[in-house]
Amino acid sequence: MSDSLKDLLATGVDDDVxxxxxxxPPLRHRELRRLIAETLARLNGLGIGRNDRVAIVLNNGPEMATCFVACACGVTSAPLNPAYRADEFEFxxxxxxxxxxxVERGSVSPAIGVAAKLGVRVIDLVVHDGAAAGSFVLEPRDGAIAASVAQPAWAEPDDVSMVLHTSGTTSRPKIVPLSQRNLCASAGNIRRTLAFTAADxxxxxxxxxxxxxxxAGVLAPLSAGSQVFCTPGFNALKFFGWMDEAKPxxxxxxxxxxxxxxxxxAKNADVIKRHPLRFLRSSSSSMPPQVIRELEEVFGAPLIEAYGMTEATHQMASNPLPPAARKPGAVGLAAGPEVAIMGEDGSLLPAxxxxxxxxxxxxxxxxxxxxxxxxxxxxxxxxFRTGDQGTMDADGYISLTGRLKEIINRGGEKVSPREVDEILMDHPAVAQVVCFGMPHPKLGEEVAAVVVLREGQPATERELQAFVATRAADYxxxxxxxxxDEIPKGATGKLQRIGLAQKLGLG
Known part of the structure; x- marks a missing residue:
């Protein structure tokens, strides 16, 4: 098993897309490897080397994919949501x-002003006219080149390849450092689970x-020498048009x-028939079994539900491909790491x-x-304790029974209620607040809040929503x-987010 991204990405046939x-126009594996080497040389020339953090604020698309992969190969990539507001970028x-x-050349992201304030160097990603998908060059806005780099070239297996934040409920978001070894292991796990080949x-x-x-979307398939068709982001109206072009x-x-x-x-049955899928995959939050059945009927292909989290570099468990059994309602079998169920005393529980x-x-x-x-x-x-409650049956299939953590899972977007609390507490009319997840028929959960206002200081729901929207992403x-008049509390006087929606009759 590869433990460096250089080895992991060496498998693709030169002329394959x-x-x-x-x-x-498409970018071939030979060109991808050249792009990575040129990008690392460029970053090294700018004084940026192994374990140096490079924040990436790019819109979805092929350059976001290739810039992440290139940075992960030799520096520390730090992809950030381009929808963040200035306060979030500053944090x-x-x-x-x-x-x-x-950032993309011409970007007006608030991240640029924040970087200037913090003394963080801004580098423009430039895509030339007619360039292949994912092809780019990096141009520093200050134009300066560094004299030397402490740790140039490709990263080592234990270097930090990527950092992401995970939301915290009782504290600030936590930094999750993921090494080259972590990324390679996870990409390999997913590649084996889904039996990727160069033909995919x-x-x-x-x-x-x-x-x-x-x-799952980029690194695992590239590690199998296959092709990734990168869209500008999800758009249900364009999905079937992209399907016709990509032939996935x-x-x-x-x-x-x-x-x-x-x-x-239903309106695109002809497109589905033209491009039969080998499988569909779902992860990030649980899928209702009735929707799984409907998707499998419509696409004539198995839906593979998986279970992942940032700290595991994504995949932990997955339902297997046919002919092995898929159990609706279960997130599948351990698919890479060892998985167990732990009791409150730290002992591992039986099936x-x-x-x-x-x-x-x-x-x-x-x-x-x-x-x-x-x-x-x-x-x-x-x-590692996931914070999720669950059970494992005699066949090793894992099912989630609840969430010990209080993170709000809004259709796969994770929201820290504590973060929203703190923003609302900055409003002059707000005395106390507790944010929590309430049930939503399509998203799974939606963000809700209970607010106690200061005496003599009125505020409306719309006013407070607009206030949060200036400081945080829309979701x-x-x-x-x-x-x-007061914040609901549990029997011991503690603030309890979990179960609050039910207690208040929401959903």
Whole structure:
């Protein structure tokens, strides 16, 4: 098994297509490898080397995919959501200690102003007219070249290849460092689970600042020498047009995307028939079994549901491909790391026992950065604690029974309620607040909040929503705000987010 990305990406046949995109010439594996080498040489020439953090704020598309892969090969890639507001960019760029920020030439992202304020170097990603999908050059805005680089060229297996933040409920978001070894292990796990070959073509509609899209959508298929068709992001109206152009053998998505595709599938039966899929894949939140059945009937292909998280470099468990059994409602078998169910006393439970899902393996992060408290809580006897409650049957199939953590999972977008609390508390009319997840028929969960106003200081739901929207991405804005005289608390007087929606009669 490869433990460096250089080896992992060496398998693609030179003239086979690696990256494609709507209305663009394709990029071949030989050209991808050359692009990576040239990008690393360019970064090294700018004084950026192994383990230096490069924040990437690019829209979805082929250049986001190739820039992530190139940076991950020799520096530390830090993909960020381009929808963030200035306050969010300031937190992430500071927390990451970013050495550089990559943006598209002409970008007006608030990240650029924040980078200037923090002294982070801004590098433009330039795509020349007629360039192959994913092809680019990097041009620093200051024009300066470094005299030397401490650690040039390709990264080593234990160097940090990527950093992502995971939301925290009772503390600030945590930095998850993922090594070359972690990325290679996870890409290999997914490649084996889905039996990727050079003949596969993936239609990527996942955002490329999430672990799901980066690893399952891009790195795993490239490691098999296959092709990734990179769209500008999910669009149900364009999906079947892209399907006609890409001629995919598979795609991966979150349940809300699958449901939107399903709603338009009847009108596009001819496209589905022209391009039969080998399988569909779903991850990031659970899929209702009735939707799985409907998708399989419409596409005439198995839907493979998987279970992943950032700390595991995505995949932990997956339902297998036919002819092996797929169990609706289960997230499948361990698919890479070891998976077990742990009791409250730290012991591992037998089949059928309900407890916390724990994992260990080559794809699991060695620990959060600069956060000994989170590491002490997150690891027990060498096992990483997922924070999810579940059970494993006698055949080894894992089912989730609840979430121990309070993160709001809005259609695969994870929202820290504590972060939204803190924004609302900055409003002059707000005395107390508690944010929580409430049930939503399509997204799974939506953001809600209970607010206690200061005496004599009125505020409306719309006013508070607009206030949050100036400081956070749209998906974090509470869709429901209840005004109460006091915050509901549990029997012990503690604030309890979990179960609050039910207690308040929401959903």
């Amino acid at each position: 690696a990256v494609s995109a709507p209305d663009r 992430y760029l500071s927390d990451l200690n970013a050495k550089a920020l990559v 073509r993936g239609l990527n509609i996942m955002p490329l600042f999430h672990i799901h899209g980066l690893i 053998t598979w795609y991966t998505a979150v349940p809300t995307m699958h449901q939107a595709i399903l709603s338009r599938a 059928g026992g309900i407890g916390e899902i724990v994992i260990r393996g080559a794809n699991v992060t060695r620990g959060y950065e600069n956060n000994p408290k989170a590491n002490a809580e997150g690891f027990t006897n060498g096992w 974090k804005v509470p869709k429901k705000i209840l005004f109460m």
